[in-house]
Every structure is written in C-alpha cells, then in structure tokens.
Amino acid sequence: MSTRTRFLTHRRAFLIGAAAFAAAGPRLGVRAQTPDFVFPEFPELQPLPEIAERDGGPLVVVATTGIIGDLVSQIGGGRVEVRTILPANADPHSFEPAPQDIAMVDDAAVVFVHGLELDAWAETILENADGDFTVVTVTDGISIADFHSDEDDHDHEEDDHEDDDGHHHGEGDPHVWFDPTRTAQMAANIAAGLTGADPDGADGYAGRLAAYQAELTALDGQIAERIALIPEDRRVIVTNHEALGYFADRYGLTIVGTVIPGMSVEAEPSAQEIAALLEVIERENVTAIFAENTVNPALAEQLAAQAGIQVVATLFTDTLGESGSGADTYIGLMRYDTRVIVKALIAD
C-alpha cells in the first residue's frame, strides 16, 4: 500500500472512531489528587571507561534507530563515528528512507539494524547501498515475547500472553529495549559487531560493554523500586500503541487495553473496540492512557475525555527525544518514562 493510500485509510478510520465517541456519551470520574508525592530522582551516571583512539580515524558505523545509535556510542565511545538514520522524534514503524539515507551507509564499516520488522525499511537501504559493510541485527539471540492483545478481547488475563507459541503474529513484539536485561544483550551484540570490524579495539569495547551493562543492571533495579511505589491497585494502564509490553511484564504493570490495535501505529480501533476499551477503563479503574512522542495522540485524547481520565502524552517509546529533552539517550529515555508513569499513577 502506498503512503498516500495508507494515510487516507488512516483518516477514514479516524473519523469513524470519532463518531463512535460522540455516540457513546460522556463519562465523568474525577479522582482525588495526591499532591505531596515526590519522585525519588535517579542517581547520577558515572562516565564509562576511556577507550583508545583508533589509528586512521574513527570507525564509521550506521545505526537505523536513535536507541541503537546511542547504544553504539556508549560501547564505541570516541573510537567510532555513529550516524543514525531515524531522526529524533520520528516513528520507526512508518519511516520511509530518502536517497540521502541510502548514501549514509556507503562508507560505513558496520550497519546496525534492529530487526523484528521494526525497521523493515532498512532492507531498502541495504539493497540499494554500494558499500562494503557488515550488517549486525542487534536483537539476535534475544528472547522475544508476544504481548499481542486480541482485538476482540480486551479483558483477557495477563497470563494469557506468555509463551503462547501457537499464536504468533509476525515475529513478536519488537520493543525489547523496554526490558534493560534484554537491552544488555543488544549492547553485547553491538560490541561483537564493533570488535569484528575493529579487532584492535576489542579490549576497549569489552571494558565499556561491561561498565554499560552494569549501568543497565542498576537501571533495572532503580525502575523496579520506583514502580513499587505505585499502589498495587493502580498499576493498571492503557497505552496508545503496543510499545510497553516488555516494561509492563518486567515491572508488574498490567496493560488492560491499547488504543491503536496491533503492532502498527497506523491502524485505528473500530467502534466496538472503542466501546470495549471504555468499558475496561471503567471496570479496571484505569486512571491514565499513556501516549508517546511519535504517534498522534488525538484518538487517545478523545477516548480519555470520554472516560473522564487523563492522557499522558509525553512518553518516549520508539525513538529518542531531541538533545536536552532528558530522553536523548537510552537510559535517559527509560528514566524519563519511569518518572512520567510513576508520577501519573500516583498523583492522579
């Protein structure tokens, strides 16, 4: 389907969705505020070990997404020059590469791709590029879950999601970075890729990998501690698109519904799906719908208004934020989102 056709389909589905809201009528439910909660800030990060400069200049590598680009920078330090294809705040699911993106990989030694259909557009780039590079799929060897929620059944038990081998759609949920223990494997794959292209840097890459993986272990514990501050009966959320499955699974949140069905960011819910979501929001006492920097939150906002709850549209999920946003690194993104989620679920 062309971009334009997809856009028109998207618009039409959106209008149907909006009409369904109008028909459903308002539901109001304002909750008491808990104004004196103070979020325990994350400790300052320590610098990673120095790495020796490379003879002949930095190793030029390409990363498809900003999250991968940051991981490569963390492991490679000044020994590598990382070029990232996906711009800040751009959505990886619907990105379409331009000719300059293809030219970007021509003189790269390594191209790091995510895989799991998140950056399927990378194939166009790799097929059309002239360079002599190796391709590393950073999610290789990571255990992939499938949190896909059946669109006709928003209220199934959360245990249903686990290891249901007979019910896979595509290759499973690509948003593996929302579990820092899985991100540690991405980092290891990146270190192996850098070492393969630049064996003289092996010790330097290994040292930074070990230090960075220790940061990820610390991050994992720090997130768990902060999520534990949310009263148990409030650890229930609705998300805009299905990005938070690994995060919810790791830290004990329950995602009872998703505004945009399936793994796509372009599909829209049917009138029945909207009605079912409104019902589950009320029944499960959901207090917030979480939306992100890359996906239009308009539909989530309508749904939330209808349900009398808030939309928290400030998550960074699939891509990093601009420099200075606080989410311009992977660890920054995870800290930022944890802060947003904990504050929203406690304060509301």
Ligand SMILES: [Zn+2]
């Ligand atoms: Zn996504």
